[in-house]
Amino acid sequence: MKSEHSERTADTTGQLAGGGRTDAATEVFVAHRNLLFTVAYEMLGSAADAEDVLQEAWLRWVGVDLGTVREQRAYLVRITTRQALSRLRTLGRRKESYVGSWLPEPLLTSPDVAEDVELADSVSTAMLLVLETLTPTERAVFVLREVFDFGYEEIAEAVDKSPASVRQIAHRARTHVAARRPRGIVSPAETRDALDAFRRAVETGDVQSLLDILAPDVVLLGDGGGVKQAVLRPVVGADKVARLLAGGLGRQATATLRPAQVNACPALIIRLSGEIDTVVTARVDNGLITGLYAVRNPEKLSHMGREVALRR
Secondary structure, eight states, rough: OOOOOHHHHHHHHHHTTTTTTHHHHHHHHHHHHHHHHHHHHHHHHHHHHHHHHHHHHHHHHSSSSSSGGHHHHHHHHHHHHHHHHHHHHHHHHHHOOSSSSSOOOOOOOOOHHHHSHHHHHTSSHHHHHHHHSSSSHHHHHHHIIITTTHHHHHHHHHHHHOOHHHHHHHHHHHHHHHHHHSSSSHHHHHHHHHHHHHHHHHTTTTTHHHHHEEEEEEEEEETTTSSSOOOOEEEHHHHHHHHHEEEEEEOGGEEEEEEEEEEEEEEEEEEEETEEEEEEEEEEEEEEEEEEEEEEEGGGGGTTTTTTTOOO
């Protein structure tokens, strides 16, 4: 099954192709489309902005003489990266006035994404939040090198730096990420077990059961975007988080909490009267939940109706 993103881009590129003039360009672009979307999404943390970047990349790609392109995949990634860098700087200014905590846009991902352990880890909410602490260039270099295994010379062309500079940036970014990333890759089963226990506790309003599954220093972040009610600042500590959640959404008569695969990790989708209200992802360490991320901003839930194909 094609993802909604693939269909949308295929439709758009088909319309732009006009009279078959760019059939070859369209075919190449669509063939690499899921990869390009993944690159853009990892750099931006926003599916909507990643889609816009792909449209801009397509407009540049369709004007290229394919006969002059030696490596089409690398060329497409290069123009996508450049567009994403420009968008990332704009997003940085936008986030400065964002109401409350900014969280990455959740994606309903296909099961095969979770099978690629490194890719799954790189698109997890916890990891995307770590990437938010990098500069735009550091983020681009880290993503292209550590996730997609591009060479330093290829990355240098994408970020308009020398290969020597890219090596230094990559080292700096790796050190920065290593100090902040989750301590290790947690198995999906461990995360699923923790979320199952969390769900049962929330549904019953059992504070003690919540305390049993939450790490003492757990952090809860909520993203309502100023549209939906959400905690405006991080809530820190098991006792505070447990008491806040015990009387929350899970106790409402029309609320349902169901497991899902979000950003290649086990997650929970909370529906009110059948409509998606909140997407909850978690960071788990040593069997306990150390981070809870609740996205309620309706604009960030628009891609939750259909699976998204991510690729390396």
